[in-house]
Amino acid sequence: METKFISKDKITGLISSLEGEIFVPQKRENSFHWQKYPCAFSLEGFRTSLPPKFFFYSPQEKLIEKNIIKRAVVGIKACDLRGILFLRKVFKEGDFTDPFFRDDVFIISSDCTYIHENCFCTLLGDNPYPEKGFDLNLSEVEGGFLVEIGSRKGKILVEKKQGLFSPASPEQIEESRKRREEVKNQIKGKKIEIEKNIEPEKIADEIKKCVSCSACTNICPSCFCFLLDEQSNFEKVRFLDSCQYCGYARVAGGANPRKELDKRFIYRIKCKFEYSPERFGLRGCFACGRCISACFGGINFKDVLLKLGKGCRMCNV
Ligand code: SF4
Ligand code: SF4
Structure with missing residues (x-):
């Protein structure tokens, strides 16, 4: 799939074109918090303080009728995307199928551009950038973002809003690769492998x-x-x-x-x-x-x- 480029001044055009309730990360001092769009937002940095799992199921809900308002979440980081894939396995593909789990949320994920002091994804063998589980992914480069398409829904949106995008150049793709490597190198420490017999x-x-x-x-x-x-x-x-x-x-x-x-x-x-x-x-x-x-x-x-x-x-x- 061809990688696209979207400039920073067009990103609000992309977010505004999403349907239903839209949530974005907002930076406050040194942390990021989910906010309902429209509002100021930031795609930089690391994961939000609260996980996005509550956009998919509620911490407390009456099991009567499923709320069917459409929802889109922007700026989910790689660790949380893996968490959502895990929850899908549990709630949709595990021992039971939960009709209240929302698996129709449109997801625009984004690369981590720097880490929180407690992040340790690479020590478990993961990367600080999304690899699957998104509809679109944004990787920051000079002047904008590379856009990766991860699903049919993502492809349809890009085709519908094609005026917002241009083809990504080989230089931009190389810049993104280097930035990803730099963030990876920010996490220091030895690999974690848990032994079965915990002492x-x-x-x-x-x-x-x-x-x-x-x-x-x-x-x-x-x-x-x-x-x-x-x-x-x-x-x-x-x-x-x-x-x-x-x-x-x-x-x-x-x-x-x-x-x-x-x-x-x-x-x-x-x-x-x-x-x-x-x-x-x-x-x-x-x-x-x-x-x-x-x-x-x-x-x-x-x-x-x-x-x-x-x-x-x-x-x-
Ligand atoms: S590990 Fe920490 S956060 Fe978890 S239950 Fe114990 S005190 Fe609370
Ligand atoms: S570090 Fe692991 S156990 Fe702790 S909150 Fe994150 S995913 Fe859960």
Whole structure:
């Protein structure tokens, strides 16, 4: 598929042509936050503070009638696109098909142009730029963006708005490649590979700091566990749940296989690196680092993974 170029002054023309509710990232000091368009927006930098998963399903919703307003999200970064692909597997292709999961959202993703201090995608073998799962992707170059088409919907939009685009030159494609490489090189550290037999004693000090608040799972782009509640009027409501709550695994009769903090903490890691690959064919962590920023216990998840990883911990290779 031919790569296109769109100049910066035409980007609002592209965004305004999207249908339905449109969400864009807005920069505030050193972070990015989702805002409803039209508003000032920024496609630079790294992932937003909150993940885009709530554009696809709600943290609390009545399971009565699906809201069918069209939606488009602009500026989703690579880690979050992987999170959305993961959620699609869970909600659409897994053990059940969820009619409330919105898989018709138009996605314009964009490359990371610099990283957040907690980002570690390359340490898990991923790249800080989108490779699949988008309708269109924007890679910043001098004066504008390269536009990659990733779906039929994306192709139709580009054809409809062809006056906004021109063919990308080989120089622009090379510039984009170099910029991507530079961002990749901003993430330093050794590769993370989690061993199957997790030894809790290696991370005992970190586990002790956990206060079971669930901030890590709520803010994770791929954590999806929920709780169904039947209300007094017999309406069914679905809420976010968290494996970090003490009562998460409790069953009728009061038995609880994960009452202890260390079992819950280890379960979260195994869910992401062992059970999710087994069930869905995908890892459940995309190295966005949000759980590090959000943790009330001050736990650095990347360091936890490094301590559990393969290799010699004495010489750090
Ligand atoms: S576990 Fe943490 S770093 Fe991994 S995807 Fe979830 S929030 Fe991001
Ligand atoms: S955010 Fe931190 S303190 Fe809260 S449940 Fe997760 S690991 Fe524990």
